[in-house]
Amino acid sequence: MITPIGLTKEDYWDNLLKGKSGIRNVEKFKDYASQIAAIVEDFNPEDYMEKRDTKKMDRFTHFALAAASMALSDASLDLNKVKDRKRVGVIIGSGTGGIGTIETQLEILKEKGPRRVSPFLVPMMIANIASGYISIFYGIQGPNATIVTACASGTHALGEAFRIIKRGDADVMFAGGAEAPLTSVAFAGFSAMRAMSTRNSEPEKASRPFDLHRDGFIIGEGAGVLILETLENALARKANIYGEIAGYGMSGDAYHLTTPDPQGEGAYLCMKRALEDASLPPESVDYINAHGTSTQYNDRIETLAIKRLFGEHAYKLAISSTKSMIGHLLGAAGGVEMAATLLSIKKGIIPPTINYEYEDPDCDLFYVPNKPCEKLIGVAISNSFGFGGTNACLLVKAFNGSIA
Amino acid sequence: MEVLEIVKGLISEQLDIDEEQLEMKTTFEDIDADSLDVVELVMALEEEFNLEIADEEVEKIKTIGDIVSYIEKQIA
Numbered sequence: 438m439i440t441p442i443g444l445t446k447e448d449y450w451d452n453l454l455k456g457k458s459g460i461r462n463v464e465k466f467k468d469y470a471s472q473i474a475a476i477v478e479d480f481n482p483e484d485y486m487e488k489r490d491t492k493k494m495d496r497f498t499h500f501a502l503a504a505a506s507m508a509l510s511d512a513s514l515d516l517n518k519v520k521d522r523k524r525v526g527v528i529i530g531s532g533t534g535g536i537g538t539i540e541t542q543l544e545i546l547k548e549k550g551p552r553r554v555s556p557f558l559v560p561m562m563i564a565n566i567a568s569g570y571i572s573i574f575y576g577i578q579g580p581n582a583t584i585v586t587a588c589a590s591g592t593h594a595l596g597e598a599f600r601i602i603k604r605g606d607a608d609v610m611f612a613g614g615a616e617a618p619l620t621s622v623a624f625a626g627f628s629a630m631r632a633m634s635t636r637n638s639e640p641e642k643a644s645r646p647f648d649l650h651r652d653g654f655i656i657g658e659g660a661g662v663l664i665l666e667t668l669e670n671a672l673a674r675k676a677n678i679y680g681e682i683a684g685y686g687m688s689g690d691a692y693h694l695t696t697p698d699p700q701g702e703g704a705y706l707c708m709k710r711a712l713e714d715a716s717l718p719p720e721s722v723d724y725i726n727a728h729g730t731s732t733q734y735n736d737r738i739e740t741l742a743i744k745r746l747f748g749e750h751a752y753k754l755a756i757s758s759t760k761s762m763i764g765h766l767l768g769a770a771g772g773v774e775m776a777a778t779l780l781s782i783k784k785g786i787i788p789p790t791i792n793y794e795y796e797d798p799d800c801d802l803f804y805v806p807n808k809p810c811e812k813l814i815g816v817a818i819s820n821s822f823g824f825g826g827t828n829a830c831l832l833v834k835a836f837n838g839s840i841a
Numbered sequence: 842m843e844v845l846e847i848v849k850g851l852i853s854e855q856l857d858i859d860e861e862q863l864e865m866k867t868t869f870e871d872i873d874a875d876s877l878d879v880v881e882l883v884m885a886l887e888e889e890f891n892l893e894i895a896d897e898e899v900e901k902i903k904t905i906g907d908i909v910s911y912i913e914k915q916i917a
Binding site: 487489492493557560 | 855857877884887893
């Protein structure tokens with residue numbers, strides 16, 4: 438994990454439970470309407486790769502490689518002992534890829550002309566290069582792809598990796614998301630959409646999912662990469678299993694570029710399909726790691742979709758948005774949020790939704806306000822919805838130690 | 842500064858290699874520079890010495906010595 442509140446899984450998790458906000462004022466955005474972001478600080482890519490290689494990569498790839506390296510060691514997976522590296526693959530999602538590199542090189546093009554544009558521009562900015570580098574670093578020749586579905590990229594990447602393993606196309610997959618969108622042009626673009634919070638005087642209170650006075654999301658950067666493998670593989674090597682991915686649902690809103698369907702049909706459908714994929718009833722779900730962006734639209738409509746699908750059970754669920762602390766990591770969100778979901782299952786405690794102060798009559802569920810909540814979780818889902826009306830939901834179960 | 846010293850400095854900076862490892866007979870292969878690295882280096886040389894190196898010329902360059910003699914000829 439590379440997040441605005443921790444550069445390791447342990448720090449990330451500890452700070453989630455402490456309710457720490459990673460959102461602060463950003464000097465370079467002081468002339469923008471929104472002047473706050475969730476920045477990754479004190480990260481040195483040279484801790485994970487040669488300095489020479491760092492220069493040929495965009496920041497999102499630095500994050501992805503660092504997260505992949507940590508995931509591999511956390512999984513105690515020795516790739517030299519994996520029977521066949523041809524059956525190890527990778528899917529890293531990213532919404533904006535190397536947008537910072539495009540911005541820098543565009544300046545060079547304008548100032549110095551086409552002969553000065555870097556030969557590394559293209560291999561730095563293409564969104565699939567993070568997957569490419571991971572495959573090169575680890576010599577893995579299984580499925581290699583990326584997913585670009587805006588804020589749903591990370592969850593789609595995990596879901597597709599799950600499907601790849603289930604179909605038998607790979608035994609092990611690196612999967613998750615990486616994003617480095619805190620560049621001037623990207624920030625200006627999001628700002629122009631009026632989708633970002635302008636609570637500039639109180640950055641730590643700006644991300645307030647489901648609170649009545651929420652006023653937009655806060656962009657963050659980072660990466661979350663997980664190791665997925667077949668149960669046989671995991672059991673054979675006595676792996677530390679965090680949980681079992683049991684269902685994956687996808688849908689399209691078919692409604693508007695950026696505004697969610699008012700009835701939450703897309704969100705409803707992807708959650709319903711994840712449950713059906715796992716052959717589980719709605720009542721089996723204990724926890725939802727919500728998309729919960731802190732925009733008026735998302736939080737109201739996600740709540741509506743949850744109520745439509747879960748009925749009375751919606752009021753018994755624990756729902757929290759870790760975006761209240763780390764902001765919105767766009768294409769990386771699904772990766773870091775699935776990690777939080779699995780750790781919640783493993784540890785029996787759910788990170789809170791911080792900054793929850795004023796009840797919104799449209800958001801009347803239990804959002805784990807401000808303090809973590811101890812709860813035995815058998816089944817959890819994690820939601821991600823992206824611009825373009827793309828929705829993904831992943832369902833995970835506690836692993837009880839035997840093959841079902 | 843001598844051309845050789847400037848070229849060594851540029852390569853050292855770009856590829857993160859100790860200047861002491863760079864000699865006139867060092868090839869791109871020796872320092873593990875692929876075709877994209879070479880293009881980037883050529884761009885840095887063009888900028889530094891304010892000249893243009895045609896692609897046909899780049900193909901002839903194999904060693905640091907080749908770079909130095911080409912540049913010395915151009916700026917003489």
